[in-house]
Amino acid sequence: MLGALAISVWTVPAASSSQAKLDQAQIKLDSELQWGTYRPNLYFGTRPRLPDSLLSGLMWFGLDDQRNWQSIRHSCELGDNLGEYGYSRHNGRDFGEQTMRDGDQGVEIKSEFVKKVGENGGSWAVRFTGRTLNEYTQGVALMYYFGLEGNGTMSMKIDEGVAKITGKTDDLGRFNIRIVPSADNEHPPVPSSLRNIPGILTGQRISGIAIKAPKSDIWRAKDLFQKELLTSARTKASAIIKHTGSNNLSAGSLLFGLENVGLAKRGKNLFFAQMMVHGEFSFDVIYECADKSAQIDGSAIADIASERREAFDRRFEATFGLREKGFDEDHIKMARNALSSLVGGIGFFHGSSLVSNESKPEYGEGDNMDKPHLSKPYSLFTATPSRPFFPRGFLWDEGFHQLVLGQWDSGISMEIIRSWFNTMDSNGWIAREQILGEEARSKVPEEFQVQYPNFANPPTLLFAIEKIADLYRFKGTSKVGNYFDHLEGGDDNETTINNNIDGPDTMRQSLPELAQYSSRLLNYFQTTQAGSRPMPENKEDASPAVRGYRWQGRTMDHTLTSGIDDYPRARPPSTNELHLDLFAWITYMVSINAKLESIVDGRTSVSASQPSEMDAQLESHIRILDEIHWNENKKMYCDVTAKIREDYDELEDDEETAHVRVFVCHKGYISLFPMLLGLVPPESEKLGHILDMIENPKELWTDYGLRSLSKSDKSYGKGENYWRGPIWLNINYLVLSSLNRNYMSVSGPHQQQAQRIYSSLRSNLINNVFSQYQSTRFFWEQYNPKDGSGQGTHPFTGWTTLILPIMAESY
Numbered sequence: 078m079l080g081a082l083a084i085s086v087w088t089v090p091a092a093s094s095s096q097a098k099l100d101q102a103q104i105k106l107d108s109e110l111q112w113g114t115y116r117p118n119l120y121f122g123t124r125p126r127l128p129d130s131l132l133s134g135l136m137w138f139g140l141d142d143q144r145n146w147q148s149i150r151h152s153c154e155l156g157d158n159l160g161e162y163g164y165s166r167h168n169g170r171d172f173g174e175q176t177m178r179d180g181d182q183g184v185e186i187k188s189e190f191v192k193k194v195g196e197n198g199g200s201w202a203v204r205f206t207g208r209t210l211n212e213y214t215q216g217v218a219l220m221y222y223f224g225l226e227g228n229g230t231m232s233m234k235i236d237e238g239v240a241k242i243t244g245k246t247d248d249l250g251r252f253n254i255r256i257v258p259s260a261d262n263e264h265p266p267v268p269s270s271l272r273n274i275p276g277i278l279t280g281q282r283i284s285g286i287a288i289k290a291p292k293s294d295i296w297r298a299k300d301l302f303q304k305e306l307l308t309s310a311r312t313k314a315s316a317i318i319k320h321t322g323s324n325n326l327s328a329g330s331l332l333f334g335l336e337n338v339g340l341a342k343r344g345k346n347l348f349f350a351q352m353m354v355h356g357e358f359s360f361d362v363i364y365e366c367a368d369k370s371a372q373i374d375g376s377a378i379a380d381i382a383s384e385r386r387e388a389f390d391r392r393f394e395a396t397f398g399l400r401e402k403g404f405d406e407d408h409i410k411m412a413r414n415a416l417s418s419l420v421g422g423i424g425f426f427h428g429s430s431l432v433s434n435e436s437k438p439e440y441g442e443g444d445n446m447d448k449p450h451l452s453k454p455y456s457l458f459t460a461t462p463s464r465p466f467f468p469r470g471f472l473w474d475e476g477f478h479q480l481v482l483g484q485w486d487s488g489i490s491m492e493i494i495r496s497w498f499n500t501m502d503s504n505g506w507i508a509r510e511q512i513l514g515e516e517a518r519s520k521v522p523e524e525f526q527v528q529y530p531n532f533a534n535p536p537t538l539l540f541a542i543e544k545i546a547d548l549y550r551f552k553g554t555s556k557v558g559n560y561f562d563h564l565e566g567g568d569d570n571e572t573t574i575n576n577n578i579d580g581p582d583t584m585r586q587s588l589p590e591l592a593q594y595s596s597r598l599l600n601y602f603q604t605t606q607a608g609s610r611p612m613p614e615n616k617e618d619a620s621p622a623v624r625g626y627r628w629q630g631r632t633m634d635h636t637l638t639s640g641i642d643d644y645p646r647a648r649p650p651s652t653n654e655l656h657l658d659l660f661a662w663i664t665y666m667v668s669i670n671a672k673l674e675s676i677v678d679g680r681t682s683v684s685a686s687q688p689s690e691m692d693a694q695l696e697s698h699i700r701i702l703d704e705i706h707w708n709e710n711k712k713m714y715c716d717v718t719a720k721i722r723e724d725y726d727e728l729e730d731d732e733e734t735a736h737v738r739v740f741v742c743h744k745g746y747i748s749l750f751p752m753l754l755g756l757v758p759p760e761s762e763k764l765g766h767i768l769d770m771i772e773n774p775k776e777l778w779t780d781y782g783l784r785s786l787s788k789s790d791k792s793y794g795k796g797e798n799y800w801r802g803p804i805w806l807n808i809n810y811l812v813l814s815s816l817n818r819n820y821m822s823v824s825g826p827h828q829q830q831a832q833r834i835y836s837s838l839r840s841n842l843i844n845n846v847f848s849q850y851q852s853t854r855f856f857w858e859q860y861n862p863k864d865g866s867g868q869g870t871h872p873f874t875g876w877t878t879l880i881l882p883i884m885a886e887s888y
Contacts, residue, residue, distance in 0.1 A: 106488050109170055111198030112364075114190060115425040117461050118152050118468035118520070120162060120177055121188050123364075125198050127248050128427035128456055129227030132295055133362070135205070136222070136302065139182035140215035140265060140329030140353070146306055149220075150179060151299040153465035155870065157181070161854045163464075163872050164421035165414050168392075169482075169489050172385035173421055183213030189382045195371025197250040202373045204382070206359040215329045216265035216355030220302065221256055221362055224295035224347040233340050233348040238282040240350035251367045256350040257375055258282045258360040265330040265355040274320045277313055278336055283352050286338045287345035295347060296516040302349055309335055396484060397885040404884065408843075411850045412881045418856070418874035419481055422464055423489070427456040428514020436531035436605075437630065439652055449527045457511050458496040462875030463858065468520065470511035472497070473640040476537020477807050477876035483541055484887055494541055498594045502530070505601030509534035509638065531605050531629040532638050535662055536598055539669045542591050546672040549588065592673035599666045605629065606663075608655045609719075625655030625705050625717065626663055634796060644785070644800040645792040646716055647741045653719035654741075657706045661750035664698040671695050699756055703763075706751075708740045712766040714751055715742035744776055744787035746800065746808045753811040759823040768830050771812065771838075781845040781865030782809045783838065788862075803859040803868065807876040809842055814888040839883060846880045856880075 107126075116122030122134035138145045150157060160178040167173035171192040178185045186207035193200045209216050225231055229246030242254035264280050272279055290301055310332050317331065330353040339345060352360060361375045373381075393416070394400055399409050429451035459470035460478040467474075475497060483490040501507050508528040512521050608627035630638040631650040639658060647654050671691040678689070708715045720739050742748070749767060751757050757764045770776050776787040782804035786793050794802045813835060820831035845865040849857060856877040858869030882888060 106492065108196075108198060109194055110489065110492065112192060112201050113169075113423070113425075114167075114173055114421060115423065115458075117422045117424040117464045118516070120150060120153055120159075121175075121203070123190075123201065123203075124425060125249065126425045126456075126458060128454065129292070130246065130248060131223060131225055131229075131244070131252075132298075133221070133223045133364075134298060135186075135188070136220040136299060137179075137182065137184060137186070137217055138333075139179075139184060139209075139213060139217050140333065141183060141213050143329060143332065145182060145329075146303065146310070146333055148182070149299050149303060150182060153468070155465050163414060163855070163874060164417035165410075166386060166389045167417040167420040168385070168389050169420040169423065169486050172382065172389065173417070174382065174386070175417075175421065180210065182217065183210045184208070184217040185210065189378065191373070191378060191381045191385065193371040193373055195366050195368035197248070197252075197366045197368070199368065200363075200365040200371040200373050202361060202363040202375070202378050204359060204361050204378045206357075208357045209355055214266070214355075216263075216353060218330075218333055219352045219354060219358075219360070220349050221360075222298050222302070222347065222349045223254060224290065224298055226292050226295045231346060231348065232343070233285055233287055233345075233350075235283060235285050235337055235340065240283055240285050240348075242348055249366070253365045255363045255365075255375075256283065256360065257363065258352050258354075259358065262352065262354050262358045262360070263356045265353050267331060270321065271317065271331055274316055274331070277316055277331055278334070279331065281334075281336075283350055284335050284337050285340055285351070286335050286349045287340050287342065288347040288349075289345050290347045292346070293515065296514075298347060298349075301347065305338070306333060306335070309333075309338075397881065397887065399884055402885070407851070408847055408884070411847055412884055414850075415856060415874065415878040415881045416481065416485060418872060419460060419478060419878040420485070420489075422461045422468075422874050423459070423493070424461055424468065425456065425458050426469065426511065426513040426517060427454060428517065429454050430508060430511065430513055430528055431518070431526045432508070432528045433530070435529075437529040439629075439631075455500065455513070456496070457500060457513060458493055459511065460493065460875065463870050463873045465872070466520075466870035467875070469513070469517050470497070471875075472507055472509045472511075472534040473537060474807075474875050476535075476540045477810070477879060479538070479541040480810075481878050481881055483544060484882065490541065494538060497538060501594065501597065504530070504604075505597035505599075506530050506605075507534075507598075529630070533602055533606055533629065534638055535640050535658075536602070536666055539595065539598075539666060542595060543669050543672065545591065546588070546669070546676060549676055550672065588673060589677050592670070592677050595666070595670050595673055599663070599670055602626070602659075602663050602666065606659060609653050625701075626659040627652070627654050628656050628659050641746060641785075641800045643797045644745065644747055645743045645790070647718035647739075651718050655705060655717040657714050657716050658747050658750045660698075660702055660706060661754050661756060664695070664702055664756055665754040667691065667695045667698050702751060702756060707763065708742055711740070711742050712763075713742060713744060713748050713770065714763075714767075715740040715748065717741065743790050743792065744770055745790065746783075746785050746805075749808070749812065753808070753815050755815055755819045759820050759825040759827065764820070764827050765830070768827055768834060772830070772834055779804065779862045779865075780841055781860055781862065782806075782842050783812060784862045799859075802862050804862055804865075805859050805876075806842070806846070806879050809838065810876070810879040810883060813839055813842075813883060817886070817888050839886075843880065843884055846877070 111125045112123060115124045115126065116134065119134045124130065124132050134151060136149050136151045138149045158181055160180050162175060162177040164173055164175040173190040174188060176187045184207060186205055188203055188205055190203045223242055227246065229244060231242060231244035233240060233242045240256035245251045262282065267279050286305060288301055313332050334353050335351045361378060363373055363375060365372050393413055399412055431449050432452050433449045435447060457470050459475060460482065461468050462471055462474045479490050479494065497507065509532060510528065512518055512526055518526055606626045606629060608625045628636050628638045633650060635642050636646055674689055674691045705717060706714045718739050718741055720737065752764060752767045771783060772778055775789055777783045784802050785800045785805055786802050792801055816831045816835040820827060821835055845860060849867040853867055855871040856874050857867030857871050858873040861868050
């Protein structure tokens with residue numbers, strides 16, 4: 078069952094001193110990472126990396142329009158039309174800042190999050206500063222809440238203009254919370270005629286409300302608050318009308334200002350503090366554990382934030398070296414925002430996933446399946462592709478995320494990789510989309526919620542494992558790059574990083590367990606995604622004694638499991654299909670397993686004298702890749718399917734010879750995969766044909782990046798047009814990475830062409846992403862191949878943040 082496997086990825090039997098060192102480092106890391114901005118689906122929210130624990134979040138709405146209470150800002154939504162939001166700095170551990178500009182609700186808010194390590198996860202604080210926009214006169218209502226999903230106790234009181242919450246849970250211990258509005262905050266203006274209405278207070282700095290909510294509904298804080306707000310507003314509207322004799326309810330702060338409700342009653346588990354402000358404002362939220370050494374003085378928040386901001390900038394330059402490469406401040410700011418928004422999109426999720434115990438039937442077969450069921454609850458620590466649209470874990474995306482995160486903070490990256498592998502079942506399956514709990518399912522259409530055990534997804538997490546293996550294999554050479562540099566220890570005076578693996582000896586202890594996971598993953602793919610034997614191109618050819626691979630989960634227009642959803646494939650779908658990209662992925666997996674096997678077996682030399690069984694399997698896969706998928710007539714790699722021979726005679730011919738192989742060729746991202754994954758030798762003639770396709774403006778080349786599908790293809794720009802032309806950063810990154818690592822520096826017939834493509838493509842991508850960021854303030858899911866404009870969901874701060882290593886040339 079999904080999530081049943083709970084083996085630690087990073088520890089294996091070892092000498093007691095080494096194991097003790099690892100255990101101690103892991104305990105320290107767990108404490109440092111316990112609290113964070115781990116609710117990326119909210120504009121701002123915090124939670125610990127603990128199930129059924131304490132959640133918090135920010136909400137707001139403008140007071141000029143009495144309908145605004147129906148559009149309270151809470152979760153990130155495309156329909157909110159915020160002009161800007163996303164982190165400008167976030168180190169992933171103890172500091173993060175962002176600006177949220179909401180023109181429709183008339184407010185700009187900046188958050189500065191800081192943290193101190195201590196017992197039970199330590200303490201944290203966030204300072205909110207902002208202003209109401211000039212054209213809005215009534216101001217804005219600000220709310221901050223805390224809710225307890227699990228067992229424990231909490232109480233709240235308003236004392237001298239401060240909301241104070243005390244509580245206790247088994248996992249957090251005792252804690253104290255203060256929500257402190259600035260004494261300089263201005264209350265929205267109230268007409269003199271409305272200042273003395275019986276039963277309606279005016280001018281209070283802060284008020285509170287306590288609710289008893291079902292534990293499973295704490296995530297619905299906005300809905301629960303709106304219900305209370307509406308009840309209160311109706312009562313106040315009646316009082317205002319009775320007092321004035323008029324239906325003019327222009328004073329929004331009176332209508333929607335809450336008075337202290339339910340604070341004296343016990344048993345409440347959801348607490349809101351509300352502040353009505355106008356003009357410039359600020360307030361602090363301070364959470365303190367019982368550890369006295371971790372207490373945070375509100376007067377010190379600005380200084381702590383300033384110190385960590387400066388440290389972030391120093392470390393950013395030391396890690397990526399963009400200033401040294403000649404980038405100006407605007408480009409560096411964009412790159413810094415890319416990293417920070419990716420880090421700020423990291424979340425902790427816990428709940429049940431809707432899964433099926435049965436493989437989903439193929440096209441043409443019956444669909445008599447048992448109903449899906451909810452798995453046992455489990456947790457996932459992961460980055461997310463897009464806070465408003467994809468605020469959950471995606472397996473295909475996550476490997477790309479780690480290509481950025483691994484360079485910034487190896488400890489966080491390794492925690493995320495471990496978390497993903499701990500969702501693997503005994504067969505090696507990892508659900509491609511992690512939709513955990515009701516909150517996550519509320520964002521996903523029902524038809525996409527069920528996860529099937531025969532549905533795979535590209536194994537991109539192996540990108541990070543390959544980096545770890547190369548770090549060990551090429552230790553001390555230039556081939557390592559700066560990925561996971563922190564694994565070697567070193568001076569961290571400028572950072573708060575304390576990595577969970579310290580040095581090559583303890584790092585090596587993780588590799589056998591990584592090898593086990595990688596091997597299990599490979600076995601899952603080779604077992605569940607095996608295709609039929611490829612048919613000969615004519616009946617005279619001998620049937621090759623090899624098998625290809627086929628993505629399960631095909632429909633007429635989509636192969637969602639491939640990650641390249643609507644890219645054209647064989648029509649109609651058939652169980653005889655063999656998919657090029659899947660064969661390339663599995664061959665890549667074999668290569669990673671061969672690397673890990675050589676390290677675990679002690680054959681760390683790059684030129685090991687005795688090839689292993691896995692080495693032989695890799696050589697065989699590369700040969701078969703060409704045998705099955707290379708189309709010599711079209712000079713390209715293609716998918717393969719089968720059709721009945723025109724001369725087939727049911728009475729005379731053997732049924733096994735009824736079908737012949739047919740190539741399904743669509744120039745685009747799919748046809749590049751053997752090169753993307755470094756499976757084409759640098760001296761190969763095939764590489765030249767691939768590079769020609771890339772460089773041809775009539776095929777893939779544009780001034781903004783490579784098209785996903787050739788301009789000459791009949792499906793270009795048709796249908797859903799998701800992967801049928803638009804430019805995607807993840808595949809463009811793989812092109813640059815492969816050129817840089819495999820072809821530019823290797824003497825051969827294609828070296829100069831590889832260098833030329835690399836230089837031009839890198840410049841085009843940087844220029845376009847920067848141009849679009851400057852004009853829109855967002856990173857985008859994809860870019861238009863005609864004019865480079867951003868399109869799809871935004872902000873998309875998943876793999877589009879690969880623009881940072883592209884700028885740094887750190888592959």
